[in-house]
Amino acid sequence: MLKNEPEISGFFRSNLLAVRKAIRQQDFKKFSVLESDAERVAFVLSYPEAHELPLEVEKPMIKDRDSAIRLKDIGNKFFGRGEFTKALETYSNAALLAPSTELSIILANRSATLYYLERHEYALEDIEEASLLGYSKDLIYKLEERRARCLLGLKRHDEAIEAFRRALQALDDARISLKRRQKFETDIRMMLAVMDKGKRLNEAAIKNPSQVYSKQKSSARLEDRLIPTKERNPVYPACSRAVEIKDDGGDIGRHAVATRKITPGEIVIVERPHCAFLLAETRLTHCHLCFMRIFVPTPAACRTYSCVAYCSRRCRDADAQVHSQECKLLPALWYSKASVTCFLALRAITQRPFEEVMRLKEQFRDPALKISAKNPYRGDDYINTFYNLVTHEDRRLPEDIFHRAYMATWLFRLLRSSNYLPENVKTADSADNRLSDEELFIAGLLLHNLQLLQFNSHEISELVRLKGQKTLTKTKSVFIGGGVYPTVAMLNHSCNPGVIRYFIGTTMIVRAVRTINAGEEISENYGPIFTTTPESERKRKLRVQYWFDCNCEACSGHWPLLDKLDPTILRFKCETGPSCGNVLMVKSDTNEFMIGCAKCGKSMNILKGLKALQDTDALFKVASTNLEEGRNEHALKAYLEILKLLDETLALPIRDYHICQQGVRLCSLALGNTAYI
Ligand SMILES: C[S@@+](CC[C@H](N)C(=O)[O-])C[C@H]1O[C@@H](n2cnc3c(N)ncnc32)[C@H](O)[C@@H]1O
Numbered sequence: 001m002l003k004n005e006p007e008i009s010g011f012f013r014s015n016l017l018a019v020r021k022a023i024r025q026q027d028f029k030k031f032s033v034l035e036s037d038a039e040r041v042a043f044v045l046s047y048p049e050a051h052e053l054p055l056e057v058e059k060p061m062i063k064d065r066d067s068a069i070r071l072k073d074i075g076n077k078f079f080g081r082g083e084f085t086k087a088l089e090t091y092s093n094a095a096l097l098a099p100s101t102e103l104s105i106i107l108a109n110r111s112a113t114l115y116y117l118e119r120h121e122y123a124l125e126d127i128e129e130a131s132l133l134g135y136s137k138d139l140i141y142k143l144e145e146r147r148a149r150c151l152l153g154l155k156r157h158d159e160a161i162e163a164f165r166r167a168l169q170a171l172d173d174a175r176i177s178l179k180r181r182q183k184f185e186t187d188i189r190m191m192l193a194v195m196d197k198g199k200r201l202n203e204a205a206i207k208n209p210s211q212v213y214s215k216q217k218s219s220a221r222l223e224d225r226l227i228p229t230k231e232r233n234p235v236y237p238a239c240s241r242a243v244e245i246k247d248d249g250g251d252i253g254r255h256a257v258a259t260r261k262i263t264p265g266e267i268v269i270v271e272r273p274h275c276a277f278l279l280a281e282t283r284l285t286h287c288h289l290c291f292m293r294i295f296v297p298t299p300a301a302c303r304t305y306s307c308v309a310y311c312s313r314r315c316r317d318a319d320a321q322v323h324s325q326e327c328k329l330l331p332a333l334w335y336s337k338a339s340v341t342c343f344l345a346l347r348a349i350t351q352r353p354f355e356e357v358m359r360l361k362e363q364f365r366d367p368a369l370k371i372s373a374k375n376p377y378r379g380d381d382y383i384n385t386f387y388n389l390v391t392h393e394d395r396r397l398p399e400d401i402f403h404r405a406y407m408a409t410w411l412f413r414l415l416r417s418s419n420y421l422p423e424n425v426k427t428a429d430s431a432d433n434r435l436s437d438e439e440l441f442i443a444g445l446l447l448h449n450l451q452l453l454q455f456n457s458h459e460i461s462e463l464v465r466l467k468g469q470k471t472l473t474k475t476k477s478v479f480i481g482g483g484v485y486p487t488v489a490m491l492n493h494s495c496n497p498g499v500i501r502y503f504i505g506t507t508m509i510v511r512a513v514r515t516i517n518a519g520e521e522i523s524e525n526y527g528p529i530f531t532t533t534p535e536s537e538r539k540r541k542l543r544v545q546y547w548f549d550c551n552c553e554a555c556s557g558h559w560p561l562l563d564k565l566d567p568t569i570l571r572f573k574c575e576t577g578p579s580c581g582n583v584l585m586v587k588s589d590t591n592e593f594m595i596g597c598a599k600c601g602k603s604m605n606i607l608k609g610l611k612a613l614q615d616t617d618a619l620f621k622v623a624s625t626n627l628e629e630g631r632n633e634h635a636l637k638a639y640l641e642i643l644k645l646l647d648e649t650l651a652l653p654i655r656d657y658h659i660c661q662q663g664v665r666l667c668s669l670a671l672g673n674t675a676y677i
Helices: 010-022 025-032 037-045 065-080 084-097 100-116 120-132 137-153 157-173 178-204 209-218 222-226 313-326 330-336 340-350 354-365 382-386 398-417 437-456 535-546 607-628 632-649 655-669
Strands: 243-247 254-258 267-271 275-278 457-465 476-484 499-504 507-512 569-573 583-587 594-596 603-605 674-676
Touching (some): 010 330, 037 398, 120 313, 157 178, 222 267, 275 340, 313 340, 330 398, 340 437, 457 499, 569 607
Parallel strands (some): 457 674
Antiparallel strands (some): 243 254, 275 476
């Protein structure tokens, strides 16, 4: 979950106070009885003070031709000296700043650098883009020749032959001396002759079927690879069939329950976000769409702003429509230091065209469709899933609602200043104007979004590793953005969670970290965990941010912190099973094997349990060595094996058990987003 989201930054504080001060007490009473979010935002907007905050910033991150050319020239110098890594970085910075008139030459130069760095796929992307942007006709022969060499590097021989041929044709437009032309032509014809011979030999060779298969396999969607379709819950397709979503109403509300025994390591949910947003500080290092670390940045499709970057042209094109609505808003949002929650509230709207959002208005009038196998819970559905996430609106105090309405007001003004709303529904930015119906609808959604985001958004993270360092023990999980995962948002919290989460791009993977028996709740962790945060502190944090009193097993059992857990005491489950449920405390150096249960009166033989513990000692060494030496998959397997063995006989909390869970978490994080620095 998003930790301690600061709602009001310094940019807003004094204006917020000014608006609040302008509202007389009897008028604030009127505000506090308003029933709709739209009316609340309209109320705040009826004060002139609410229009005082600027919507534009001094340095709006617009393209800068001169700086781009200057950087390109520096890049050329690095390139000339063979300093390709520096050249790449400089050309990339130039590309982000360049208007389209300068971009093709910068990309063409960058493609040459990438060719020398043997990053052929990236070079091809730049070559393609440079051609599309109208690269100078007289130089196309060079670009095509480079394309051909990159294709050769990727063993795409047929395409390479085509590109070499195009390079020959483009010689007609080249402005070079006859001597150079002849040399170029001879070189290429020789290449073509060699390749032609190679091609004939290749055609005679039998294709390797296993290669074809592995290619097909890896192109399957991540969700399908991790939870195959037939193993998905038909009503909640992000979950496996091992998960059921129940609703007990009251404080507990919706939550997840295991339909069968779930073993440690099992993947139980794979979900894409309803909406997601990168942090300002990662806007040029990570792809604005898929959140992957960028090796070679692709500038946004818009030709005015230089505020975001993509990992590829594919991501850029997929985001082009949404970005065209958003790019003007981003500099002000970043400058204001508004929380990720504000970005998400806006993104949940701007990611849909205005007309589609207006259609939601009609859909709100229909009774919401009941979620069923015929109408599954779809994370991309605004009304039936996202909109219905918990807001605790009925428990909010007027001051709290006012703060959020104030933020919604600024977001709304910002949105109205862009070209998202059609001109015919826009009203002027003044306290004297009544909002149009369309504006009211959108302003209301913004406030509703802000309310639900407080309780339902997740941090998106990446594991940062040092280049060349094998062990995971010195890595750090860092926050790169936020997102809303509507299915995962129905999981309740426990300070001793049954699952952990990690990310591949923006897709969240939820995996069990202990045995969860059929009928048991599957809970996740919202931040405070019992191993490191004292009970009173956990409870305080959860009450402040999520508005509930935690009564999980760790809180109700007053479990000590990890480093206070006594490793010399073993906690055996009474073997008579859940019907007894007692825990027998035994010293680890005991000589007695028959222990009497004070609750059910029966005796149990702990010999089997002690043997299992011995086995886990050996496994623990295997896991630690593998973790230290970077064999994470082996380490993960050993950790999971330990958890399974301990779950059979011992009751939590157990020091070694929770250390193994930390190992599982680390190894799992390494399977997701990772940055090598
Ligand atoms: C992300 S939602 C979880 C799903 C929620 N139960 C629902 O019905 O949609 C977070 C909210 O669930 C409730 N919640 C989560 N964990 C809880 C727990 N351990 N005990 C009581 N309420 C909890 C709180 O109201 C919290 O603000």
